[in-house]
Amino acid sequence: MALEIKGLTKQYNAAKIGLSNYSITIDKGILGLLGPNGAGKSTLMKIIATISQPTSGTLFLDGVDIVSNPNFIRKVLGYLPQDFGVYPNLNAYEFLEYIAAMKGVGGKGLRRRIDMLLEGVNLTADAKKPIGTYSGGMKQRVGIAQALLNDPKVLIFDEPTVGLDPEERVRFRQLITEMANDCIIILSSHIVSDIETIADEVAIMQGGKLVTKGYPNQIIEQANGQIFEVLLENTDVAAFKTRYQVIDTGRHDARTRVRFINPDNSAIPEAKPIDASLEDAYLLLTQNKA
Amino acid sequence: MPYIYSIIKADYLQRTRSYAFLITLAVTVYVAYLFVPPTSASYTTLSTVGFKSVYNSAWVGYISATMTAVMLSFYGFLLVNNSIRRDIDTEVGLIIAAMPVSNFKYLLGKQLSNYAVLCTIAGCTFVVSILMFLVRGAGYPFVLAHFVLPYLFFVLPAMFLVASLAVVAEVFLGKRSILQFILYFFLCGACMAAINKPGNHLSSGIFDPFGLSLVTSSVKNQVNAQYHQHIEQVSFGFIFNKRQPFKTFVWNGISWTSLFVFSRLLWMSFALGLVYLSSFFFHRFDFSNGVRKKKKQKDLIQKKEGFSMMPSGISRASMPPVNFDYSMFPFIKTELLLLVRQGNKWLWLLNIGLSLSMLFAPLTVASSYLLPALWFLQVTRWSDLVTKEKSNRVHYFTYAAYKPLQRMLPAQIIAGFLLAIGLSLPLILRYVIALNGLAILNIVAGALLVVLLAVSTGILSGGKKLFEVFFFLLTYMLINKLPAADYLGVMPQHHTLVYTSVLVSIVFLLAMISFVARSYQTKHL
Structure with missing residues (x-):
């Protein structure tokens, strides 16, 4: 069928x-x-x-x-x-x-x-x-x-x-x-x-x-290497959002943990690449087509 | 105040931006045209036996305003008595309930938006009345005040009262639309009968909410003075008489007194007072304090919400195989069930009582009055027949059903038809005994015509109001013996096979419109 x-x-x-x-x-x-x-x-x-x-x-x-x-x-x-x-x-x-x-x-x-x-x-x-x-x-x-x-x-x-x-x-x-x-x-x-x-x-x-x-893993693969996480001072988050597409934020030891898309893989101090999820891939792909 | 203005504006736009409203305006224009009949017509709209006024601007202006006040008081209520209900159905009410707007301000907003809708329609009849004077005026001078003043002092205050009563009815009777209609028509009918009653002493018009007794007594006085008569009664409404010789009189309108004008303000204040009083009883979209039994039932269900789907879920393998059955019977059964369960169950006592009374009443009374009235009591059931899918958001299922056009729509028509025929059985039985096959055929054709009118207007307009107004006008005109409204073929001149064929042809035309329009809808959601 x-x-x-x-x-x-x-x-x-x-x-x-x-x-x-x-x-x-x-x-x-x-x-x-x-x-x-x-x-x-x-x-x-x-x-x-x-x-x-x-x-x-x-x-x-x-x-x-x-x-x-x-x-x-x-x-x-x-x-x-x-x-x-x-x-x-x-x-x-x-x-x-x-x-x-x-x-x-x-x-x-x-x-x-x-x-x-x-x-x-x-x-x-x-x-x-x-x-x-x-x-x-x-x-x-x-x-x-x-x-x-x-x-x-x-x-x-x-x-x-x-x-x-x-x-x-x-x-x-x-x-x-x-x-x-x-x-x-x-x-x-x-x-x-x-x-x-x-x-x-x-x-x-x-x-x-x-x-x-x-398949979900194929789609996730398209985002791998482009999803990063960084810990920022709370006051820096707003400025950071103007430069990168932020997927998620959370509080961590009085600072803000920011998960974001970094398609150019540009160098950001303290940012580390993380495994992508389907949600990350979805946001990345729809952002690219927007 | 900004709250009220927003409520009025939103409600007014919501109601007037629809095809149904446009069609209602078109019907209103036609009805307003009928208000001023040619002198050769077989009916009058304000008359006293043997006398007719010349068509000067006073007569045309006052007659148009009088008839607008009468007719719009009846069907205007039908048009506007769902403003709160719409907020319940769309759940906008829940948002409003959480706003700082008070009950009174909310209801006042609804009352004023009702009033705006009614005034828009009255505005149309006003324009038509002037045009009708130009058509039928016969050379008399045009006096604008003869058009403006009766609208100002008769129509506008009357509509204000109707708009208020619609709100009050919604507050106290909620979704019981048919009960609202019955009580309102009883109230209005009693009021009109008091005005029309021979020898009434309401000549000052202050106790008459429509102010019409002022016109009837003035016309009576004019005829009596001009021809030295002692006539007692002046009637209004569509009145059909055999053509007979008549004398003409000249009527120049009425003299407005400050007492009468003040009484209009009092009536409007009374209407506003009713809205204010009802605000103390307004549910504010909180239905948790309803009938105790219902509350208990809801609580019970909510308690069980703690459980969710069974861990075992649904095992397809253990289910019995699917047998396909494309008959219409299950549809007809459910549609009948929905028709019967709609509305207040106690009103079935009235339906059954009226139905049985057709066994014993004189045949003419049973066919010309009881049957149309009984069928009109089903107006909300029939208006719901093809509109309930969308209002209940079930149309996604019905339009995706297997052969919806060939199975569902016919089932709805058959269910509506069975309801009409079921209620008419006592009368049909009498015709069977009298071996009057043509009368039975006319009832069958009439039943199909009413049901298909409900179906076609429901499909085309997507709402109930158009049919409800149409059916009211049809019933009103049939009871008043307007030959063109004889959808039951009860008038003696219509006891012919040719007339029955005309009814059947209309049935086929309506059926065709319904099927074509529904076919389009099922493919273009």
């Missing part, structure tokens, strides 16, 4: 471009999408989920054009949008039944399937209560359950860990790692550590374009 995207462009109006000549091939496994706000991640996901049409370009799933034949992917699609809602007057069970109907899932196994999904996201005890009474995290878990209703082969998660507490985030990561064996999972998040932990491959986007795509 593979999703081939070629020359995808989404132009909202003369001044606003969502995607610009975007090409990527996505195979089975987890692809993490990283990019600043407005990079085009949600636009890409909406187009793959067939709820937005590209201005130009093609999308093929297993050789089938899903722009002209959207129902082909809809049958095997699980989609968790970033800003989804629920019908507050329905309970979780009724809502999942409704979503199942949308996906064309029915038959005798449906009740058992919903029961198992509700159990899996720990909502069995509250399944008969109106969703309007749920907390944000519980609604997010309903969202995760609905995405899995039709045993999807293509799963799209747009900021799925928003609203989940740390324990739930860990469980969610376990869940999708388990799911990734035989399907395509596309996951976007602003939390780079989430992507770093679970994604097989990472695609970094900016301004509607693909900056780079590869």
Whole structure:
């Protein structure tokens, strides 16, 4: 199973471009999408989920054009949008039944399937209560359950860990790692550590374009040798920031430890090179393209 | 003050920058055109049997202001009674709640933005009234004061009251829109009936919030004086009469008294007082002090928040295989469930009571009054039919569903239709017994027409208000026997197969518009 995207462009109006000549091939496994706000991640996901049409370009799933034949992917699609809602007057069970109907899932196994999904996201005890009474995290878990209703082969998660507490985030990561064996999972998040932990491959986007795509260690490799750390007097930090892109700061013995990008490898007293992380690489790459 | 100004400005812009508002203005212009009918028309808007005024500037100006005050008092409330609700839905309310703005200032801001919206619409009818004088004026001189003063002393104070009542209704009745409509229309209807009542003694107009009794008594006095008559009643609204000979009279407007002008200020102060009083009961977006039962339920759920997803997670291998079933039945079931659960459950007693009363009421009353009124009570259910996805942010799922156009939209239409037919069953039963197939066909076509009107306006405007205003006007005009509004084919002259075919054609047209517009939407989120 593979999703081939070629020359995808989404132009909202003369001044606003969502995607610009975007090409990527996505195979089975987890692809993490990283990019600043407005990079085009949600636009890409909406187009793959067939709820937005590209201005130009093609999308093929297993050789089938899903722009002209959207129902082909809809049958095997699980989609968790970033800003989804629920019908507050329905309970979780009724809502999942409704979503199942949308996906064309029915038959005798449906009740058992919903029961198992509700159990899996720990909502069995509250399944008969109106969703309007749920907390944000519980609604997010309903969202995760609905995405899995039709045993999807293509799963799209747009900021799925928003609203989940740390324990739930860990469980969610376990869940999708388990799911990734035989399907395509596309996951976007602003939390780079989430992507770093679970994604097989990472695609970094900016301004509607693909900056780079590869395994996390390949992307990190691009930043190695350019990330440094230095201890500065607190009063010097502001001036330092004007010269270098600072990734992170922290207090250390009444001084400030500064982690920064030094692409020219210029000589700075007391600065020492350190191992890069995916977050460093992401900031470096998006800075270069800015 | 800067807070209030910002609230008014933001709220006003939010409401007026929409296609729905533009369409409402267009409808208003058309309705304002109807306010001044040609002398040959089969209806009048302010009349006394056997007499008609000449179309001088006083008559055109006052009639337009009077009708604006009446009509806009009714449907203007529908337009503006969601200003607080929008802040709840968008969660902007939570930000406002954390600001130093007081309850009264916030509500005053909402009241004034309601007022600004209503005044914008009234401004349109004012311009149309002048144009109508130029069209129908028949050579009488144009007197600007005859247009400005009735708008100033009738329409503006009346709209101020309507804007306040909309805020008060939202504070006390929250999201119970249909209950708000019922109580408001009952209040307004009672007020209008008091003005219209033969022999009423409100000639000074000070106790009449709309001030209209001043006009009706002045017209009555003019006719009685000119023709030595003793007429008791002058009616306003769209009144359909058989064409009959009439005498003309010349009416030159009313003399404004300082007492009347002062009474307008008193009514506006009263409206402001209502807003002030309601500020003591305003929830300020804190719903934690709601019904105890609900609170307990929420607490219980929040306690369970301590648990998270099961450590075992979800095992795909142990799940039953997926069976595909592309039938519409589960959709229809859920859509019906959503329709039934919407609104206050106690109002179902009223629905059932009205529905059953159609078994016993005279057939004409049941078909011409009870059925339109009963269907109008469902206005918020139908207006929600295709707009709820976006308002609840579920459209991401529905638009990505398998064949949404062929399965979901028809299911929503069928669910809305089943609700209409279910409520009409007692009347249909009577027609079955009477072997009146055409009347049954007309109810079926009427049900489809109303549902598809809700669907098409909802899809095109993206909101509920347009349909709610449309349906109110349609119901009002049907009850007032305007032939063009007879979507149920209940008027004797419409008991023909040709008329039913016209209804069915409109149904097909609305269905086509709905499907084409939805098809576009599902691809362009």
